[in-house]
Amino acid sequence: MFENIALTGFADEIAASLDTQMQVLEKLHMNYIEMRGVDGRNFVEYSAAEAKEIRKRMEDRGFALSAVGSPIGKIGITEDFAPHMELFNHTLELAHIMETPNIRMFRFYVHKDKAAVYKGQVMERLGQFVDYAAAGGIVLLHENEKGIYGEMAEGCLEILKCFAGEHFKAVFDFANFVQAGQDTLEAYELLKPYIAYIHVKDAIFKDGSVVPEGYGDGNVKEILRCLKADGYSGYLSLEPHLSDFTGFSSLEKDGKIGKKLSGEEAFTLAHDALVKILETI
Numbered sequence: 302m303f304e305n306i307a308l309t310g311f312a313d314e315i316a317a318s319l320d321t322q323m324q325v326l327e328k329l330h331m332n333y334i335e336m337r338g339v340d341g342r343n344f345v346e347y348s349a350a351e352a353k354e355i356r357k358r359m360e361d362r363g364f365a366l367s368a369v370g371s372p373i374g375k376i377g378i379t380e381d382f383a384p385h386m387e388l389f390n391h392t393l394e395l396a397h398i399m400e401t402p403n404i405r406m407f408r409f410y411v412h413k414d415k416a417a418v419y420k421g422q423v424m425e426r427l428g429q430f431v432d433y434a435a436a437g438g439i440v441l442l443h444e445n446e447k448g449i450y451g452e453m454a455e456g457c458l459e460i461l462k463c464f465a466g467e468h469f470k471a472v473f474d475f476a477n478f479v480q481a482g483q484d485t486l487e488a489y490e491l492l493k494p495y496i497a498y499i500h501v502k503d504a505i506f507k508d509g510s511v512v513p514e515g516y517g518d519g520n521v522k523e524i525l526r527c528l529k530a531d532g533y534s535g536y537l538s539l540e541p542h543l544s545d546f547t548g549f550s551s552l553e554k555d556g557k558i559g560k561k562l563s564g565e566e567a568f569t570l571a572h573d574a575l576v577k578i579l580e581t582i
Contacts, residue, residue, distance in 0.1 A: 302579060303525065303528075305533075305534035307333055308333070308537055308575070309333035309536045309538045310334065310335060310538050311338075311540045312325070312336075312568075313339070314541050314567065315564045317340060317341040318340060319359075328569075329568075332363050332364050333364070333365055333366070333536065334359070334365075334367065335369075335405065335536075335538045335540075337370035344395065345371050345372065349395070349398055352395050356398060367401065367403065367536045367538060368405050368442060371404050371405055373404065373405075375407040375410070375446075376410065378409040378411045378419045378423060378450070386429065393434065393439055396439055402438065403440050403442055403498070406430065406442065407443070408450050409423055409426065409450050410448055411423065416450060416451070419450070431464050431466075431469050435467070438468075440467070440470060442497065443460065443461070443472060444472040445457050445478055445488075447480045447481040452481045453488075454478070454492060457471065457488075458492060471492055471496045471497060472498045473498070473499050473500070475500070475501065475504070475514075475520070476511055476519055476542070478519070479504040479505070480504050480509040482506070485518075486520050486524065496528075497535060499533075499536065500538050501514055501537050502514065502519075503518075504517045504518065505517045512543075513570055513574040514574040515578055521578060522578045522581070525578060525582055526582040539572055539575065541567045541568050541570070543562060543567035543570060543571060545561065
């Protein structure tokens with residue numbers, strides 16, 4: 302078994318209601334949340350006072366945040382940056398209130414053909430984020446994502462070589478690399494010195510569709526085995542994206558097509574697939 306890890310996840314994929322999210326996580330013996338959606342709103346839209354109420358609701362049931370799953374950096378590079386910087390500063394405040402040092406973030410949507418044109422602007426904005434995070438004792442967890450600046454592993458490495466340190470580290474997301482056309486084993490070898498957080502979902506190269514872990518092209522089992530061997534300790538965060546998954550018919554010989562999964566069913570399926578892998582490495 303993989304020791305020194307904790308399971309967390311985007312519980313808003315279970316349901317909009319925080320109470321329902323926690324109820325399902327309790328069934329799965331999980332007590333961490335990577336918080337993105339709460340009661341139908343993005344968490345970063347809440348006020349400081351509202352965040353304190355959310356923290357109390359969680360603490361009363363034994364839950365804590367592994368990270369704020371923020372949308373920071375997930376805007377077009379040509380969009381107005383000033384209001385986004387305000388949102389970033391507010392997100393820093395919310396992270397402190399929730400007593401987590403971690404904020405998941407991105408690095409702006411830039412068309413591939415325009416990457417060289419906007420590289421300087423991307424770097425300048427990321428530099429601002431890192432400076433403010435360092436001043437506030439926050440760790441920015443940079444997620445690889447299709448369509449953003451430097452979506453492939455080499456692009457991630459370029460960013461990390463510039464900013465990696467105590468306050469800027471990497472999220473490794475299997476499915477996002479697959480959807481960008483990146484071999485995940487190659488990505489892991491390039492990025493492993495910087496990886497501090499794992500998003501667990503799998504996908505298929507052919508069409509980018511998300512499938513339960515171990516059934517796609519993300520080399521999930523192999524990389525989790527590598528992480529274990531390399532001494533990784535930290536969070537494995539479930540981000541199922543399985544709401545449209547209807548069965549294993551195209552993945553297994555005896556698979557059956559069923560009804561569209563509920564949020565609880567999809568999250569539980571992802572959880573069980575991950576646990577099955579962890580039990581074998």
